[in-house]
Amino acid sequence: MSPLNIDVIPIYQDNYVWCLLTETETWVVDPGDHKPVLDYLERTGRTLSGILITHHHWDHVTGIVPLVKAANPHAPVIGPSFEIAGVTRLAKEGDQINIGAYQILVWETPGHTRDHLSYYLPQPGYLFCGDTLFAAGCGRLFDGTMEQLYASLQRIASLPPQTQIYCTHEYTLANLDFALAVEPSSQALKQRQQYSIQLRQNGTPTIPVDLGTELATNPFLRIREQSVQQAVKKAANLQKSDYFLIFSELRKWKNRY
Numbered sequence: 001m002s003p004l005n006i007d008v009i010p011i012y013q014d015n016y017v018w019c020l021l022t023e024t025e026t027w028v029v030d031p032g033d034h035k036p037v038l039d040y041l042e043r044t045g046r047t048l049s050g051i052l053i054t055h056h057h058w059d060h061v062t063g064i065v066p067l068v069k070a071a072n073p074h075a076p077v078i079g080p081s082f083e084i085a086g087v088t089r090l091a092k093e094g095d096q097i098n099i100g101a102y103q104i105l106v107w108e109t110p111g112h113t114r115d116h117l118s119y120y121l122p123q124p125g126y127l128f129c130g131d132t133l134f135a136a137g138c139g140r141l142f143d144g145t146m147e148q149l150y151a152s153l154q155r156i157a158s159l160p161p162q163t164q165i166y167c168t169h170e171y172t173l174a175n176l177d178f179a180l181a182v183e184p185s186s187q188a189l190k191q192r193q194q195y196s197i198q199l200r201q202n203g204t205p206t207i208p209v210d211l212g213t214e215l216a217t218n219p220f221l222r223i224r225e226q227s228v229q230q231a232v233k234k235a236a237n238l239q240k241s242d243y244f245l246i247f248s249e250l251r252k253w254k255n256r257y
């Protein structure tokens, strides 16, 4: 199998467009802006093969139409809805997309929005999850529901811990601040914060991150932990320890933070 390489194109303030590269194919995820992607294609001498879209927010989709027009009018644009300008092929739960020898499984991961997709490559173990799970945090609710977000994150948490999480925003430092407010005595969090600050000082993305790190430090994946439950119960003046309730109050706490 020829290798699958992943490259990143930073756009706007803190968005990442991920590129999936085989010897012959070039796919991009969520081109919210076209110009940086066109520059990348020119610089690398690559031809656009196709586009994967996670959800309809402007900073993920605005580049689709001008990018396809300029780079490859025949490139398939795969996404959750034809309401997104430029989408040529709908994807739904269980669909498979092939990039070279690599198989991508389509997951419906609603919550942040009602029709949010994630793209999972069992080999080599990559998840492109848009704005569902973030490094040390998770997406906020727009037109999806708390129940959907909870279920989507539980599902992601069940992947092998070595899975590499490719989310779409560099929110890691702010998320770590909040995570430390929830679990102030976590050594793993303090170490992760130090390491992430170093990465950002060098201009390096903190993403991807492996799921194991998330399970050890992301409060939204740690609602079964006593430390997280106690912190949320105190912050929300809760008596009960129901997992969904804890999750829901944790998300609301982050919104206020």
Ligand SMILES: [Zn+2]
Binding pocket: 055, 057, 112, 131
């Ligand atoms: Zn979004």
